[in-house]
Amino acid sequence: MSPRATATLFGHAEAEASLARAFHSGRLxxxxxxxxxxxxxxxxxxxRFARWVLAGGPHAKPPLHVPPEDVVFRRVAAGAHADVLELAPQAEPGKRRIIKVEEVRAARHFLALTAAEGGWRVVLVDGAEAMEAASANTILKTLEEPPPRTVLILVTDAPGRLLPTIRSRCRRLDLFPLEEGDMAACLASLLPETSEADRAALMELAEGAPGRxxxxxxxxxxxxxxxxxxVLESLPDAAGAHALADRIAGRDAALAFPAFFALLVRQLTQSVREAARGGAMPGWLATRPLAAWAEAAxxxxxxxQEAERLSLDRRQAVLVAMETLRGR
Incomplete structure (x- = not known):
């Protein structure tokens, strides 16, 4: 289910309360x-915040809650509410995902209009770090001269990639990985048919990120x-590397390929970090200097990233990765 249509938020109670207090203070x-x-x-x-603002900021428990049966919830979820607009990076073959300046100009015009329903207008920029230079400069103009009764929400994994002038004109809200209890409740709710053992393994791998x-x-x-x-414990030979490539780059490659690489890098970097701190060093790690393994990661x-962005042969990318791990 997309975030636009998700009714339940696990964790982040203090963040919700902070947003509700800011709204009801009259100085949002x-x-x-x-x-x-x-x-x-x-x-x-x-x-969740956008829906709640469009609904007029009702007092609710938990804060920011708008019931799924509410007309505002249903219209926002369906993309049919006239007073909310989303910007997100668009992908083109062979190019990086960006938010184009034309989209930001349209959003700037959108915010300048009178609210269709007489309330607030909201623009949500998901993946704000993907704005190209012209897009960032255009959105900065809106931040410098915001229309009344409008809210601009920038969502980003990499705030350092935004212009300092953009960061300085926004109120920053930092969110953190979920605590173990919240993660357990989340996965039990979202993955009820997954075994408890597998959910526990997913919790460890996801490190407090339900989406992950x-x-x-x-x-x-x-x-x-x-x-x-x-793979790390026993680097495959040529035949094994080809079998691995067939498995990772097969029919489910769209999911398996990025997940395998992410998990491989995670295991590698965690092992290097632990060894650098004087912890246990698995046998495979001792075959090369830690710096060499860090470079390999x-x-x-x-x-x-290049294979995904440039639509390269995934099978060949797996074979190259095995050569990298061998130090060649």
């Missing part, structure tokens, strides 16, 4: 910057994590 900031790691619920909170856990569950993340660990990340 016109621009907000929601920051935090991927998959922890930033977009879900942003849409759901991606891993959909892409057989628990099995891929075991496979990534096995960076190379693997770069290879996976």
């Amino acid at each position: 900031a016109h621009a907000w910057l929601f920051c935090g790691p991927p998959g922890i619920g930033k977009a879900t909170l942003a849409w 856990a759901l991606e891993l569950a959909e892409g057989q993340g628990v099995e891929l994590a075991k496979l990534a660990r096995a 960076s190379a693997l990340t770069r290879q996976a």
Whole structure:
């Protein structure tokens, strides 16, 4: 389910309360910057806040709650509410995902209009770090001269990639990975048919990010994590590398390929970090200097990103990754 249509938010109670207090104080900031790691619920909170503002900011428990049967909820979920607009990065083959200046200009015009329903107007920018330079400069004009009764919500995993002038004109709200109890409740609710053992494994892999856990569950993340660990413990020979490439770049590659690389890099970097702190060092890690393994992790990340962005042969990318791990 998309964040736009998600009714329940797990964790982030203090963030919700802070937003509700700001609204009811009568001094609501016109621009907000929601920051935090991927998959922890930033977009879900942003849409929850947007719905609640459009509904008039009703007093509710939990804060920001708008029932799914409410007409505002249903219209926002269906993309049919006239007073809310979303901007998000668009992908083109062979190009990086960006938010184009034409879209931001349209949003600027949208905010300048009178609210169709006499209340607030909301623009939600998901993946704000993907704005191209012209887009960032255009949105800055709105931040400098905000129309009345408008809210601009910027959602980002990488606030450092935004212009300092944009950051300085937004009220920043930092979100953090969910606590174990909230994660357990979230996965029990969203993955009721998954075994308790697999949910526990997903919790460990996702590190407090429900969105990440759901991606891993959909892409057989628990099995891929075991496979990534096995690859590091015993680097496959040429035949094994080809078999691995066939498996990772097969018919489910859209999910398996990025998940496998992410889990492989995660296992590698965690092992390097633990060893650098004087912790246990697995046998495979002792075969090369830690700096070399750190460089390999960076190379693997770069290879996976390039393969996805440029639509390269995923099978070949897996084979190259195995050569990287061998130090060749």
